[in-house]
Amino acid sequence: MRFTRFAHAAIAETASYLPERVVTTHALDPARAAELIRLTGVEARHVAADEQATSDLCIVVARSPLTPESVPTIDRVLVATVTPDHPSPATAPLVQHALGLAHVPAMDLSAACAGYVYALDLAARAVATGDRAVLVTAGECRFRTLTDAAPGVRVLFGDGATAARVVASGPLRIVATMLGADGSGHDQVRVAAGGSRLAASPATLAEGLHALRMADGPHVFYRAVEGFIALATTFLAALSLTPADIDLVVPHQANLRILERVARITRIPLERFVIVVDRYGNVGGASAGIALDHAWRAGRIQAGQRVLLLTAGAGYTAGAALLEAT
């Protein structure tokens, strides 16, 4: 795990965007809806329109944290996603161009469901080395790729995007981050085909290898719980803090049952967790940012409070960040 403290990095503003169309779990799988909701807690998710791709969601959401005054200060654009518009080129240049951010660097970042925190960490480093502001976006259009997925996988996911403008000084200070990865779990949650290991072909299409698959769903469930807990424990120890010092936990919205188990084992009351997975499903790398934006707009983050961002994703990847509201 890589721990970093930041002296001068903050989130100036956040935003989130959920596409208009809502698909309930009952509509998705009437026969198994009750069982799937009991397993995941996901009752509905927003789904992108046919003509919308990930860049479109990121462009919509990124307009909010960009005021006319702030646009000229953006020195970098990051898009965290595992559902880019195309395998190549990256999605970020499309976002940069659409927003009129001429010639600033723009790149994608693939860290699965830890993508938002990975991107915040990178943005904080960029600000620490001279960038005036970094536009962080995370977005996913996952749902349309899940036609061939198992019902227990398909029910989990939704589409959406989030954005943050990261600057040197602002209302949500980025105090520290901790990032890590464990490639021993690389085959547990993945899209098998479409990359250089197994190029897209009629055979991969016929076998449904372009849908996200979990090798062993229950194992991944409990491994995710352990990942969240290990990350929180290690990060708080590095910060000389305890769970009692944290006012709000903003986790990756993996699955409501996972979050309930994390709360029970860590003895952090579930009321201190920001939970939107019931309404939006798992929005991959955008989930934590969407939850953070909702909490901030709802007034759940007050001056002086500490917010723990906690994410874990396929790969496996993990990322935590401590924010302090000023």
Added chain:
Amino acid sequence: MNEPSTTHRLVDELLLAIDAPPGEGPLELSSLAVVQLVDLIEASLGVIVSSHDITRENFATRASLRALLERWS
């Protein structure tokens, strides 16, 4: 360690609680059934089950479940 009969009885009770099929054949538990079963095991034995033990093999049959529970009892 529990006597085998105790473990037999506990496994039967736990599986009955989640409406698992009777007999010594494959249980073919759904993901939800596994999660519910783990909750019941933890409540019964006072343990936290590790992800290393959550495998298809360990939850495949009554015999494999008995072997798993005997390790913790």
